[in-house]
Amino acid sequence: MNHIYLDHAATAPMATEVIEAMVPIYSEVFGNPSSVHAFGRKARQLMDQARQVFAGSIHAEEKEIVITSGGTEADNLALIGTALANKQKGNHIITTVQEHHAVLHAAEHLEENGFNVTYLPVYEDGKMAVNDLKQALTDHTIVVSIMSVNNETGIIQPIHDIGELLKNHQAYFHTDAVQAYSQLPIDVKEDHIDLLTVSSHKINGPKGIGFLYVNKNVSLHTLQFGGEQERKRRPGTENVVSAVGFQHAVQLAMNQRENRVETYKEYKKLFIETLEQAAVNVELNGNQSEAIPSIINISFPGTNVEQLLTNFDLTGIAASSGSACTAGSVEPSHVLSAMYGAGNERTTNSIRFSFGLHNKKEDIMEAAERIASIVKRLAAS
Ligand SMILES: Cc1ncc(COP(=O)(O)O)c(C=O)c1O
Structure with a gap:
């Protein structure tokens, strides 16, 4: 895998x-x-x-x-x-x-x-x-x-x-x-x-x-x-x-900054498009026009974080539900709670995906396809 x-x-x-x-x-x-x-x-x-x-x-x-x-x-x-x-x-x-x-x-x-x-x-x-x-x-x-x-x-x-x-x-x-x-x-x-x-x-x-x-x-x-x-x-x-x-x-980061930013912009667009083409119901958290290109936080209505992360991991995809420092705990994200209100379903069904140096365009599409089939299965169950 x-x-x-x-x-x-x-x-x-x-x-x-x-x-x-x-x-x-x-x-x-x-x-x-x-x-x-x-x-x-x-x-x-x-x-x-x-x-x-x-x-x-x-x-x-x-x-x-x-x-x-x-x-x-x-x-x-x-x-x-x-x-x-x-x-x-x-x-x-x-x-x-x-x-x-x-x-x-x-x-x-x-x-x-x-x-x-x-x-x-x-x-x-x-x-x-x-x-x-x-x-x-x-x-x-x-x-x-x-x-x-x-x-x-x-x-x-x-x-x-x-x-x-x-x-x-x-x-x-x-x-x-x-x-x-x-x-x-x-x-x-x-x-x-x-x-x-x-x-x-x-x-x-x-x-x-x-x-x-x-x-x-x-x-x-x-x-x-x-x-x-x-x-x-x-x-x-x-x-x-x-x-x-x-x-x-x-x-390296300073010399490659502009290239990296352009690459991650392309990855983010491709990732969202692939999910949308697969007819997955997604809601983006925060105003994307004011986000850095390497991070995207997505809410998947009808699912929950633990199910999502476990299933992603089983298919070889590593992502997280927010700060790594609180990973492993099932606490809703303090950031999403602040944005949408405690108890809002986005606080318990959102995943952060973040791109980096060794990712390739094919990986991004492949990941989005695997994610789409997991989310559709979970949302239907
Ligand atoms: C915004 C922010 N501040 C601080 C830290 C902590 O940095 P470090 O892991 O180097 O202690 C992190 C790491 O998750 C972070 O994302």
């Missing part, structure tokens, strides 16, 4: 170029970047090169990049680190109900520790409204965290307008750009972004590494204590091999 992986928003396979760049480093560069001898200096040089590429990819300065263990750590550091460092200016934080749990649970932790958090709504199109943010801002607001692209629906949020609104407010603007990073151009200075999260494994790099951009004017408390690494903002001996792999993944 030909297995077809359509779950790249959960994680993506490493690109061959990334693996090839990493393998020699394992044996050739084992020094500790903090050591002053030649072994250490070689490792430091690789870290510096990687940091330069990360910074360049978002128009930031090298000293504004904090390398972390991934998106989750970067989100936690952004929210908790800025809240703790700025509590003399206020105790109010604003985010949205559709954030990744790395942001939502960090916000809940802050609530337990005396901060007030406003969770802005999202609407049926999958977007938050800048006007809601305007209404919620107070003189005590110190951090606003709004994702660039939602990981379940692929819907792009109004980041530029949020940056414009906040540029003269004391609140720092954090955006989780984990799903946006390889598909949309990002310029942190132009969009007035103060903190931005990126994860390597979503862009064909190794797992367990990411970075947080922290504008040089942001005051941030570290959440870990120890060495001087990452300018004391994230101490601990650096993962040089993964940093090199991540660097190559970033370079």
Whole structure:
């Protein structure tokens, strides 16, 4: 059976170029970047090169990049680190109900520790409204965290307008750009972004590494204590091999961005057309004209998520019902519940499909055909 992986928003396979760049480093560069001898200096040089590429990819300065263990750590550091460092200016934080749990649970932790958090709504199109943010801002607001692209629906949020609104407010603007990073151009200075999260494994790099951009004017408390690494903002001996792999993944993603976007647009169109031609009843979640091309979230009326995912898996198709971090649980999606209301059937019959590097046009059509026959069988039973 030909297995077809359509779950790249959960994680993506490493690109061959990334693996090839990493393998020699394992044996050739084992020094500790903090050591002053030649072994250490070689490792430091690789870290510096990687940091330069990360910074360049978002128009930031090298000293504004904090390398972390991934998106989750970067989100936690952004929210908790800025809240703790700025509590003399206020105790109010604003985010949205559709954030990744790395942001939502960090916000809940802050609530337990005396901060007030406003969770802005999202609407049926999958977007938050800048006007809601305007209404919620107070003189005590110190951090606003709004994702660039939602990981379940692929819907792009109004980041530029949020940056414009906040540029003269004391609140720092954090955006989780984990799903946006390889598909949309990002310029942190132009969009007035103060903190931005990126994860390597979503862009064909190794797992367990990411970075947080922290504008040089942001005051941030570290959440870990120890060495001087990452300018004391994230101490601990650096993962040089993964940093090199991540660097190559970033370079590939930047060089191939336009091609990838065009390819995934074509895949998305083909996927939907094939389902429609097979007369499957589908409803697309969120406004597709505002979605990144690699993610599509589809509701299949008359079915349910567990049935769908089990049957897809039996026929070799890997997809998911939303955030991979909640996969395995039968909890309705918090994102779709926010968009359509708790209890709406879309929250329990929707699947996220996400395209990636190794998918081919034939795979997309084949997957849609297999899915169509499963959905028709389930909906009729
Ligand atoms: C939007 C978003 N933020 C954060 C994360 C967490 O990133 P990581 O897996 O690198 O911790 C994910 C991963 O699912 C994500 O999609």
